Amino acid sequence: MTTRQAGTRPPTSKDVAALAGVSQSTVSFVINGKNTVSEATRRRVKEAMRKLNYQPNAGARTLKTNRTNIIALFVEMSETIDANETTPYIDAIVRSARARDYDVILTTTHDGVAALKRMAGKSICDGFILMDVSREDPRIPIAAELSQPVTLVGRATNARGLDCVDADARKAALLAVDELADTGHHHVTMIGTPLGTNPNEYNFVDEFYTAAHQRADERGLGFSIVQRLGEGWTGIEKTADQLLLHADNRLGIIVRQPQPTEWLLRTLRRHNVIPGQDVSVVSYCSDYAAASFEWxxxxxxxTPEQLSERAANLLFDRLEGNRNRDARCELIAPAGITRRDTTIDWNARE
Incomplete structure (x- = not known):
């Protein structure tokens, strides 16, 4: 990689043009994301910029294009939020943005409505992605009035014409229950939300539990939901007796998110119950998390990567000219289920 010596002038677009064998106007078209340049020429200009360590003047580009090439990503982060589950979504959006020469401002404040108004008022972002969207999310009326495009991750009761992407939690629940039914289990226990929280606040959470219950009934399995008695590991540990009530009846436990999965495994070990030998465990979490536990x-x-990439694509589709198309609401279905150490195949034991 070419580096600049101290005291030498910084590279210019003229230098890039000379190295790439194109005109300065072509370099400008590439920098500003114009679609009039062939892909081969675009790659050649990008490679010349890389070799020269050329960075376009952001202020000049903003004046010329009325764009900052910055988007804002709003993510709920707190001591009760599972960062292991959230980080892959953030990483995927950042990668998608960088592939289009956009930077991402990450906003994690709890004052969602005020933060959105504040960021929009600064006029430093071309668009916004709002994660953790609830059914009655108070940010949506504000977002719908902005001149910049907004994409929602999660489904609201009324999205007010905004694009949205969400996980197909119903499909995920069907896969989890079918895995247990197909391997000869008799009872399904689901770990619910913590006591005092509203399981109906988010569409995908409600759909996950409802679809699992319906599928268990269809497959002739016993079914129960055990609500966590508080946050953290102790919230699951306190429910151990309820969780294991059907342990002698080919029990399968379904849990959601990495942290509760880890807390469940710790609880089982503490009670001398071995996943994959005494009971089965199925988690709705990323593949990376699933492979990282003791079992x-x-x-x-x-599918955090696919969901986040689709959210980013919808936003950039708006930014690249399709401002007036109809709003889209897309569900990202899981590709399937991966059987690992924690499934007992009771059929094979007969």
């Missing part, structure tokens, strides 16, 4: 957990993937 590699059978899982339905939350």
């Amino acid at each position: 590699q957990v059978t899982n339905v993937s939350t």
Whole structure:
């Protein structure tokens, strides 16, 4: 990689043009994302910029194009949020943005409405992605009035014409229950949300539990939901007796998210119950998380990369000219289930 010596002038677009064998106007078209340049020429200009360590003047580009090439990503982060589950979504959006020469401002404040108004008022972002969207999310009326495009990750009761992407939690629940039914289990226990929280606040959470219950009934399995008695490991540990009530009846436990999965495994070990030998465990979490536990957990993937990339694509589609198309609401279905150490095949034991 070419580096600049101290005291020498910084490279200019004229230098890039000379190295790439194109005109300065072509370099400008590439920098500003114009679609009039062939892909081969675009790659040649990008390679010349890389070799020269050329960085376009952001202020000049903003004045010329009325764009900052910055988007804002709003993510709920707190001591009760599972960062292991959230980080892959953030990483995927950042990668998608960088592939289009956009930077990402990450906003994690709890004052969602005020933060959105504040960021929009600064006029430093071309668009916004709002994660963790609830059914009655108070940010949506504000987002719908902005001149910049907004994409929602999660489904609201009324999206007010905004694009949205969400996980197909219903499909995930069907896969989890079918895995247990197909391997000869008799009872399904689901770990619910913590006591005092509203399981109906988010569409995908409600759909996950409802679809699992319906599928268990269809497959002739016993079914129960055990609500966590608080946050953290102790919230699951306190429910151990309820969780294991059907342990002698080919029990399969379904859990959602990496942290509760880890807390469940710790609880089982503490009670001398071995996943994959005494009971089965199926988690709705990323593949990376599922393979990282003491026992590699059978899982339905939350597909964070695919969901986040699709959210970013919808936003950039708006930014690149399709401002007036109809709003889209897309569900990203899991590809399947990965059987790991924590599934007992009771049929093979007969």
